[in-house]
Each structure stands twice: as structure tokens, then as C-alpha cells.
Amino acid sequence: MQLKVDRCSGRPLALQVVEGMREWVALNGAGGGTRLPSIRRLSSELGVSRNVAIEAYEHLIAQGLVRSRPGSGFFVADGASDALLKKGADATSLEEVTSEMWNLFQDDETRLKLGCGWLPSAYREGDELAYAIRQVTRQSRPGIFDYGTPMGMPQLRVLIQERLRLLGISADANQIMLTGGGSYALDLVARLMLKPGDSVFVESPGYYNLFGLLRLHRVNVIGVPRLKDGPDVERMEYLLKHHQPRLFFTNSVFQNPTGTTLGPTVAHRILQLAESHDFHIVEDDIYADFQHDPTIRIAALDGLQRVIYLGSFSKTLSCSLRVGFIAAEPALLKQLVDIKMLTSITASQFAERVVTTMLQNGTYRKLVERVRVKLSGQMAATLNLVKESGWEVFAEPAGGMFIWARHPHVASSNQLVANAQEAGISLSSGHVFYPQGDNASWVRINVAYARDKRAMAFLRQPGT
């Protein structure tokens, strides 16, 4: 057994041991009765305290994966590896994801959506969008009546091309297509690139809707831990010994749910791994416009060879219009456009024209700047509040909407969700953000909702 712990990951050591051992059992198909290291040996090999090793074994026994025989040691429980493999397929099941989404949308309107993934109405004070919509109705009769084009409005694709250039990503206009929102873009990529049974790497924790979408495609979803500066490259290298993924999905900037941003070293190594192990990277950069000073994108290093880059106007401008885009290598992009045509003919020309208008007349830039300043203030204030109140923050985000945090007095995120519920607040249980459905103590906090009185009271005393 070759386990490793990372003292800098911020992830509890016992939990790391549990995860490592679960994975070892699953990957090796270790049979019931296989002897496991003693407490003493485990602690010395990993360089952790005996308490950590004991805690890890207690968890594994509680999960029914290990049994202890007093006086003789620890053994793999009967059927453990089958259970783990099954767990791998079922965990964060499609139903779990969709029921989480139903809850989010059907939630009582009076409840504060502190755990949601979008901006609150308090951020929508401007009239720019309404003006742009009215302008399109006056200026463009085809815009309100007719189909768009398969790739989407040429002017908007050129404007996106210019925006990508500012991120260091060079793309021709024939490498950019518009889609009906970011989720639809993810789905198009999955439809083109994946077939049932394929393996796919995702970030853990990561975007749970993506996990559900991938289950829909009947692929094997494998989590790569997300660290403070991006995906855990060493763990990915290790996983690549056992799996041949077709795709790796990642948020480079203000990752969902940890709020962390990719560093250049990690970006370079991830791309190297993609090249040496021949997989594509789906760089889902829908939080890009929340960022003032651009950081590294894998697509910039790669020149859109094996990176498929996704963006969206849903997070900043409007979830209602559904405008997103994909930038990719031309031959691949052409195939994505074909699937788009067959499944929806074209996206909404109207919505595309509205976004174009706002990019052209500069109102989008001003609106985004306003959102950024406001979010940045809420992020700083919320970080202060949660740290003062004893929360552990996974990593302090440099921007965006999300903080990933847990509280030492509340052992499980389910308990946090229940306490929040009592306080009139909705949160999502942390385990849905783990592709393997791990029990988690973490929750995602959307700082845009965190200055509400109910949120502040809850964040000060989440244990009651």
C-alpha cells in the first residue's frame, strides 16, 4: 500500500488517510480478509500521529469497509471493494444532483439562498440590460423573429475573440461558437467527446451539476482533489496510472465551490499531463468576468489545441438570457456546432443581440465593474466575519462569489444545512460537491448573500 498525505492541502489528515485507503481497496480490488497495516505501522509510514491513524480506521470501520479483530489487527471487510466500486458509480447519483436542483429552484422564496450559485436581485439595480433589450426590439426585426446562425452571431464572436485575447488566448472567430448558456456548452462537449464507460476527471470538490450531467452520459467520474492553487497534480499523476480519462473538467478562476484560482506552475503541469496522457482539458471559465486582473489560463498555454475553453454571460449579466460560448480547435468546434444544430437548430438570436449591444456600447464593462467592486467588498467582510466566528476557510478567494468553509463545532455539513434551515437560510450539503459523495463538513457560502442579517447571525453562530 502506497498512501500519502499532504499537510498543506488543508484537508484533515485522517480524512486523507480514509480516502487513500478507500481508493487503494477499490483500485486493487482487495478481497475480504486482506490484512491492513497496524496503527503503529500506518502512522510511522505516513508520518502522522497514532491518533490520526486510529481516527482513520474508526471511520473506515463505521463505513463497513474495514473490520478489526481484537489482538490481531485490521482487515478489509467482505465485499468492500465491490461496495466501493458500486459507490463510485452511484455516488452523487443523478437523482441526488437533480433533487438538489429542484430544492434550489422550488425553495421558499422567503428563504435566503446563501448556498446558491448566482447573484441576488440586490445586484440588479442597473437598467442597462433593459435598455439594451428595448434597443434590440427597435433596431432589429430579424433579431426578434428569426433563427440565429449555427455558430452564433458573427459580431458577438468577434467581441468574444477580443476578450479572449486579453486573457492571452488567441482564437480565430471560426474557433468560437455561441451556445444557449454554459451548461449547454458542457453538455455539447460531453456529447461529442464521451461515450458510455469512458473515464472523466473532475475536481473534488467541484461543480455538482456537472457530476449529474456526466452521470447522464454514463461515464466513470473520478475526482481529482482541488487544492489552493488548482488541481492536485500529484494525485492526478497517481490516478493516471490507473485511469485513461478522455476529459478533465476544471474551473481555472474562482473555482466552484472553493473560490480558488489556478496558479501558473500547476497550469503548466496539468497541460503536460494532458499531453503525455492524451486527454483534453475542458477549461470552464464562467467566472472569468468577476476577475479584474487576469491570471493564467490553460487555454493560453495550450493555444487551444487540447483545451476546450468555455465561457458564459449568465453569471455576470443574466441567467435569463442563456448566452454562453465555446472556443476550441476548428475541426472539433465544427463538430460541436453540428450537434448544436441537431439538438436546438440555433440559440436565441435575440439574446445574442442583446449581449452584443452591451459589449459594444460599453455598458457590460461598467456593469461588470460594479458587480466586481460590490462582490469584493462582500468577500472581504464575509471572510472577516467567518474567521472571527471560528470558521475554517479552505482558502481565501481573491474574488468571485464563493467561500468554502466549515466550522469546528459542527461536524457535518448536513448539520450546518439543518441549522441554516432553522434560520430561514438555504445551503447545499457539502457532500454533493464531491463526485464520490464523501461525507463532508464543508459548505459553500455565496458572499453576495452573506450581508443579509439572517446570514450574519447564522455565520456568527452556526452551531445553534
Place this chain on the structure above:
Amino acid sequence: MQLKVDRCSGRPLALQVVEGMREWVALNGAGGGTRLPSIRRLSSELGVSRNVAIEAYEHLIAQGLVRSRPGSGFFVADGASDALLKKGADATSLEEVTSEMWNLFQDDETRLKLGCGWLPSAYREGDELAYAIRQVTRQSRPGIFDYGTPMGMPQLRVLIQERLRLLGISADANQIMLTGGGSYALDLVARLMLKPGDSVFVESPGYYNLFGLLRLHRVNVIGVPRLKDGPDVERMEYLLKHHQPRLFFTNSVFQNPTGTTLGPTVAHRILQLAESHDFHIVEDDIYADFQHDPTIRIAALDGLQRVIYLGSFSKTLSCSLRVGFIAAEPALLKQLVDIKMLTSITASQFAERVVTTMLQNGTYRKLVERVRVKLSGQMAATLNLVKESGWEVFAEPAGGMFIWARHPHVASSNQLVANAQEAGISLSSGHVFYPQGDNASWVRINVAYARDKRAMAFLRQPGT
């Protein structure tokens, strides 16, 4: 060999013989060298003239499926059944459909789209849609900014429920979901109900984008001839001896491309077959609002048990907004909503509100009435023109946009397409409307474009 011809189908007898024989060879896997009936025997068994039998064999020989040995008769060519099976999988290939769509959209703007599937800008004189859009921007801040709900706007679902009631279809609001257009609805149904290798029945000729979509799902697409009063029930019964389809896709009203409408007897028999052979019917009724006096819907007979009913506002109101809907049995609908959430979160709340506004204030009714009157005039005038000019019309449509016609002086639709091209007109080659990619002499004429001078000149003399 058990072939049949239908003298009332309007389909040339020789072509029917060719199709029947192709199918017989494919279904029976008849090996190279298998003896086929003589001209004399074929003509006497089928009750057709010798000339028809000779013409059929000539076609089959030209297609490389039959060889003749002078003095000894006709035989299945080597590899014919393999070629046909392969042809079954490849015909109207995905690429053929997508290239047809690329052409349609990338076509020279100056060219008259006489073959397209939507209304021309000349039909868009009203300002109701622009007013409704502006009204939504003034009245609903969430409407322009926020996600919709998984099932779609409740008010619109209730309005659709009332409209379905007028067609004799009773559905609760929890049996109706909104989708981002009609194609997206078709795709959702295919995603839920089909897996690769399944068999699916479609209408032949039928909606070619659907054929491409089904190829994307890697299912076996089998054509049921479309007759004047609906699908060919006897042929369907025959095909059901050899196939177990999961779904049958049909347009009940103003079918694409023939313009024909389902009769009550056929509706009843189709539903009986669906019940006895346990398949679902996808009743794609996107041309419903072109109809003034409702005719039979299979969904009305069935009470939405095994019929999945689809509708859309794209054809009448706007292709740009992308609003469609599905009505189905509640448990099935819930699963469709789940797939919708995973693939696009929600559809555009904005677009849903605009349609709701127009249904509520009566402008949609007036707009549709205006379109109907105009289309009806164009249909009558175009039918007169083409009949006077010697075209054969498959069936005289009672409404809608399409006439399916061919001209005795132009043997192939490819030639018609080429002649039209010369006259500055775009048409689609008839063979894309056949799921098996049959060579066809028919073309689809959209009467809404047919009063243009170029169209009238071409329709008068298509052979030059």
C-alpha cells in the same frame, strides 16, 4: 417474397416495388445469388404492368443490389444485404443533415428560401412581439435577470394547458414542461427514451433534422411511409413483425414535408398498434397553431398515456425566442425535467414571459389569425399555380406552409434543386426527407415564399 403495392398512396408503383424489394433483401439477409422473381411473375403477383416490374429491376440493378443474367433471370447481387444494412445505418447520415442545415443558414441572403421550414420576414409586419418584449423589461426585473424554474413558468404552463384542452387533450399543469424550442424537446425525449441500438419509427418522408438527431443517438431509424391521411398503418404493421420500436415520431397536423393531416381512423389504429406493440408515440405538433379548426390528435385519444406531445411557438411567433413545450405522463415528464436541468439548468425565463404576455393580452391570437389567413391565401394560389404548371402534388394540404410536389419533366429532385439555384432560389433535395435516403423526385415548397416573382417563374417552368 411478400411484396405489396398501394395504388392509392400516390407513390409511383415502380418505386414501391424497389423499396419493398430492398427491404425484403435487408430483412431476410438474402445472400448473393438468391434468385428473384421473373418480370412476368413479379408483375402478375403484384398486379402491376410488366413495365413497372422492368423499371423496378432497372433501378435495383443501377443501385448495385440486383444483377441480371441474360436468359436466366434476376439475382441478389453479392453483398447486397450487407450494403442495405449499412445503408440503413448511414443513409441520411448525420453529415448529410448537418450540411443541409449549414447550407440553409449560410445561404446567400439574396437567394429566395423557397425550400425552408419557417416564415419569411414579410410575415413579421406586426409590432406585438416588440411591445411584449418591452413590457417584460419594464414589469419584471427577475424576468430579465434570473433563471426560470425547472418546469418553466407556471402561468405559461396553465395557458398551454387551456390551449391543449381546445384540442381535446386534457393535461394537468404538472404534465407540461417548457423547453428551449421544439428541437430541444425532441432531443430531451430521445435522451430519456432511447439507447444506442434501439429501433425508432419515423415518417417517410419526414423531418430531416429529426433523422440527424436520431443518428446522433445511434439508434436504428426506420421509415413508415406517410400517406394522405397519416402514417401507412399497414406498412407499420408489417414493419412491427420485424422491429420492436421504442418510439414513433409523427406530425399530426400539416406534416413536414407533405403538408398532410392525420385522419381519425388512422389515429386510432396507430394508437392501437402502440398499445399492442408497447411503444410510445411522439406527437410533434409544432404546426398546430396554423390550424383554425382542430382535427384529431393521438394525444387526445390516448389521454397522454403513451403519447408524448410536443409543441412550440417558434413557427408562429418567433424562432429567435426558442420556446417550446412537452406534455406527457407525470412520471415521465419529471424525468424529462431532470435531463433539462442537467443540460441547461432552466430555459430562458425572459422568453417564457414574453410568450406569456402575448397569450394573456390576446395579441398572440390575433397574430396567429393573421398568419393563418395569409398562409391560406398563399397555399391556394400556389396550389393553383403548380397544378396549372403540370406539377404533381402529393396531397393538397388543408393549411400550413408545405406542399410536397414533383414535376414530370424533371426526373430527380437534385435537378429541381439545381434549376432553382439557377433562378436564385434555394430548395432542399427531396432525398434528405427520406430516412433511408431514397432518391426522390419530390421537393418541399414553402408557400409563404411562393408569391415572389422568382418563385412564380420557377414554379411555372421548373424544367429550365
